[in-house]
Amino acid sequence: MRDFTVGSVWGIPIRINVSLVVFLPILAWIIGSGTQIDVYAGIVNTFSPTQFDAATLTAGSTPWVIGAGAAVGLFASVGVHELGHAWAARRYGIGTQSITLWLLGGIAALDEMPREWNREFWIAIAGPITSVLTGVACYVVLLAVPASAPVVGFVFGWLVVTNVLLAVFNLLPAFPMDGGRVLRALLARSRPYESATAAAARFGTGFAVLFAVVGVLNSAPMLILLALFIYGAASTESRTVMLQGLLTGLTLRDVARLDAESIDADESVSAFTDRMIRDRRTVYPVVDAGETVGVVTLDAVRRTDAADHDTTRVREIMVDDLPRVPIESDAFEAFVELSAHPSGYAFVADGGAVVGLVSPEDFAHVLQFRRDGVEVGPREAF
Structure with a gap:
């Protein structure tokens, strides 16, 4: 599917896949309808100095404003998450070809994936750490938002919760997600890189099956799509690493x-x-x-x-x-x-x-x- 370049950071092209363009209005509708605002208002009120009234947030067209702001803020947060990976890679002299935001999140296309366990560990964990720091930044903004702007305050409170959840979710050892790469890095400390990849890929496919089952039982198509992506990506990278290992030293x-x-x-x-x-x-x-x-x-x-x-x-x-x-x-x-x-x-x-x-x-x-x-x-x- 087609990608659109919308800007660059540190010389890295930031691209938006057409799937995200289609999905953003749907995500805004999901956030702005149903009981999501009520649920999140209860969570945000546990740490916010300003208490948000669910009735005010769901009156008139306010839910759609919240939905649009939250949807855009979420994928902006995903972009910052990927920039965290890119920043850590730069520390090791590894460039990033592009960052693409799409239906299931973001992808930072590195010039290469380091085989040294410590480098992969820090590059992988940099994303979740960045998400936590983004959540902290959103909390600081929340503290500064006056009570007279409840919609803005609620969106930033929502982003606090979402960024923390994003960090936790990405740390699941579902290779090739961040947690799966952290797992491979730790395994590679005591075994060959190819063997560590195969073990991490098995964890990934296991999580893919779990996500698929939960997605089917709960009628959650996004979870099913994520399961398919993880299964395919884990299998592909495992085969690629195996091939690279077998061809090492050959011209x-x-x-x-x-x-x-x-x-x-x-x-x-x-x-x-x-x-x-x-x-x-x-x-x-x-x-x-x-x-x-x-x-x-x-x-x-x-x-x-x-x-x-x-x-x-x-x-x-x-x-x-x-x-x-x-x-x-x-x-x-x-x-x-x-x-x-x-x-x-x-x-x-x-x-x-x-x-x-x-x-x-x-x-x-x-x-x-x-x-x-x-x-x-x-x-x-x-």
């Missing part, structure tokens, strides 16, 4: 096929099909005048009419817009770049010349070897 030279036999771009698809059957291979680099210009696969043949195989040239069905990745690139970074390309393939370049081809299958083989404890070394020359 693209160790993964890529540098000895693959090629096929001429002017060969017919029919001849290419015979070649695949003979060699029992389904992927070939394509060369033209001695230069590697693309890749052709069995899938490309399947998309070609069988009646045209004799007249169609390989160059007509090959993929030629592949990215070029330097041969000494970190294997994991190359894997990420490869995953982002629609074809799944990339040229391997050495000094500007194409010397090989790398595919998801190459990474799959290397990963299997590493799982089995087999050392992986460079392939032969192309």
Whole structure:
């Protein structure tokens, strides 16, 4: 879904996802209707020097003003929470690409997630600490608001409670929420980072199931959406960390096929099909005048009419817009770049010349070897 950049802090773009634009009026309506104002008025009155009368707060259009102010204040607080993460990351020399506010809260996209336990601990816990400090700041404002402005005072009192709840909720060990990252950091003190991630991810999926059950039993769609997000994010990050661990210490030279036999771009698809059957291979680099210009696969043949195989040239069905990745690139970074390309393939370049081809299958083989404890070394020359 589309994001809108609304400003920047410390050079970090602050973005609002379209899901939040749609959800904010709904949240304002939820806060301003029903019994929420009555309930929160009772809570705020326990610590506020000014006592708020629920009847005054729910008269006329006042609830909708409160709802709008509280909804905007909530997501402003979420933005400040994410800035807390960004500030802590900056202390360790880690940049933040952007902060995005969306339906389920906020996401600070760091340039990298540190593997050192103490760095991750402080970056993760900085968000909840910032939320508590934001709640304290809202309380100071509440003390300064005159009794003649009950709506303003109540909204800031509501934000005191909400920021404290935000801090507590984020500290639940539901990886990849803040508490889950704190848990991983603590586990990583005494075990490998990959093992700590797997354990934290199991906690995350457990909480996702719990949230889903509670959401279904209480007809709470937001809790169900949160459960789906946590489950998906925990599983994805766990797999990513596992892959990164298995590829640690390897470069693209160790993964890529540098000895693959090629096929001429002017060969017919029919001849290419015979070649695949003979060699029992389904992927070939394509060369033209001695230069590697693309890749052709069995899938490309399947998309070609069988009646045209004799007249169609390989160059007509090959993929030629592949990215070029330097041969000494970190294997994991190359894997990420490869995953982002629609074809799944990339040229391997050495000094500007194409010397090989790398595919998801190459990474799959290397990963299997590493799982089995087999050392992986460079392939032969192309």
